Amino acid sequence: MAAPIDxxxxxxxxxxxxAAQEVDALGARQGREVVWRPFLLGAVFKTTKQEPxxxxxxxxxxxxxxxxxxxxxxxxxxxxxxxxPFSAVxxxxxxxxxxxxDAAQAxxxxxxxxxxxxxxxxxxxxxxxxxxxASEQGQHRDExxxxxxxxxxxxxxxxxxxxxxxAGVFGSPFLLVDGEPFWGHDRLSHAEKWLETGGW
Amino acid sequence: MAAPIDxxxxxxxxxxxxAAQEVDALGARQGREVVWRPFLLGAVFKTTKQEPxxxxxxxxxxxxxxxxxxxxxxxxxxxxxxxxPFSAVxxxxxxxxxxxxDAAQAxxxxxxxxxxxxxxxxxxxxxxxxxxxASEQGQHRDExxxxxxxxxxxxxxxxxxxxxxxAGVFGSPFLLVDGEPFWGHDRLSHAEKWLETGGW
Numbered sequence: 001m002a003a004p005i006d007x008x009x010x011x012x013x014x015x016x017x018x019a020a021q022e023v024d025a026l027g028a029r030q031g032r033e034v035v036w037r038p039f040l041l042g043a044v045f046k047t048t049k050q051e052p053x054x055x056x057x058x059x060x061x062x063x064x065x066x067x068x069x070x071x072x073x074x075x076x077x078x079x080x081x082x083x084x085p086f087s088a089v090x091x092x093x094x095x096x097x098x099x100x101x102d103a104a105q106a107x108x109x110x111x112x113x114x115x116x117x118x119x120x121x122x123x124x125x126x127x128x129x130x131x132x133x134a135s136e137q138g139q140h141r142d143e144x145x146x147x148x149x150x151x152x153x154x155x156x157x158x159x160x161x162x163x164x165x166x167a168g169v170f171g172s173p174f175l176l177v178d179g180e181p182f183w184g185h186d187r188l189s190h191a192e193k194w195l196e197t198g199g200w
Numbered sequence: 201m202a203a204p205i206d207x208x209x210x211x212x213x214x215x216x217x218x219a220a221q222e223v224d225a226l227g228a229r230q231g232r233e234v235v236w237r238p239f240l241l242g243a244v245f246k247t248t249k250q251e252p253x254x255x256x257x258x259x260x261x262x263x264x265x266x267x268x269x270x271x272x273x274x275x276x277x278x279x280x281x282x283x284x285p286f287s288a289v290x291x292x293x294x295x296x297x298x299x300x301x302d303a304a305q306a307x308x309x310x311x312x313x314x315x316x317x318x319x320x321x322x323x324x325x326x327x328x329x330x331x332x333x334a335s336e337q338g339q340h341r342d343e344x345x346x347x348x349x350x351x352x353x354x355x356x357x358x359x360x361x362x363x364x365x366x367a368g369v370f371g372s373p374f375l376l377v378d379g380e381p382f383w384g385h386d387r388l389s390h391a392e393k394w395l396e397t398g399g400w
Binding site for chain 1 (some may be wrong): 249256257258261266269270272273381386393
């Protein structure tokens with residue numbers, strides 16, 4: 001069985017959202033499972049001393065235009081939520097809590113969270129919103145809310161963020177394909193070619 | 201006659217080098233002239249408060265790997281020169297000096313400068329090296345050296361850098377296609393699709 005593709009992303013990353021629309025189809029074409037690994041880019045930015053893309057003068061304005069243009073190109077809805085960037089802590093915790101019970105449902109929850117955030121442009125930072133979205137996916141709202149405050153779930157996310165950093169992840173989206181790193185929505189095509197050719 | 205594509209680049213930009221290998225073919229396929237506009241990214245970084253990519257922790261290491269991988273993908277030689285980044289002032293001045301006499305020769309000189317810098321990995325910062333490369337392209341070495349110190353040529357470059365900033369250019373490579381901005385080697389395919397479709 002070929003190794004899975006690790007798909008690292010921050011729920012607050014527009015290009016992560018775009019990659020999330022395409023990465024499973026890529027995996028299916030190449031016969032690889034895709035493991036969705038949400039993490040928190042803010043923790044990594046402290047190491048790389050970067051700041052959120054849209055805060056950078058001039059480049060930020062271009063990025064807004066480019067994100068929307070890329071979304072139109074691949075035919076997915078795109079609305080930048082306000083406020084932006086937002087905290088993805090609750091979203092991440094919910095996904096990892098669910099992943100320990102049902103990995104497929106966790107992936108569907110992640111897809112739903114991304115859709116609400118960037119497809120509809122709604123703020124998914126509040127725990128209540130995350131619980132509401134999870135309940136639409138068949139979870140019990142109160143159980144989700146309890147999980148979001150559970151120290152074990154908090155610790156699980158902390159370890160995942162550390163593991164992402166240890167794996168060299170510094171941006172979103174980020175793929176690890178047989179140990180080879182690919183950063184950015186625009187590197188999905190390279191990652192796929194890497195799988196097709198065995199690397200070059 | 202359709203408007204030309206403006207191709208902005210810094211000679212010290214590895215992704216600019218990669219784009220330079222492909223942009224004229226893109227223009228030819230789309231029936232557009234490509235105007236090569238070298239500029240100095242350092243001046244722009246002061247505005248955007250960015251720093252050279254390879255200086256960023258973790259991200260810089262990835263970038264080295266990605267640049268070499270992209271070069272292999274498109275089948276062009278790639279060696280990162282030392283020191284890096286380097287000053288592209290002399291290279292820019294030589295190209296603009298020559299552009300005022302013969303635009304086609306100026307483009308060939310720019311291609312030769314990029315090839316020596318990233319194809320061969322040699323330091324093209326010194327005026328003597330730029331003059332040597334220009335002399336291999338049929339220019340008079342002493343005439344080039346004189347031009348590099350000419351206040352009018354210095355001023356020409358200064359105005360070009362200001363014009364790039366005024367046009368919203370903040371990175372390298374950067375294309376302006378019928379007023380639409382495309383930043384990065386990975387956006388050449390978007391720029392071409394823009395030309396093919398008239399935008400989306």
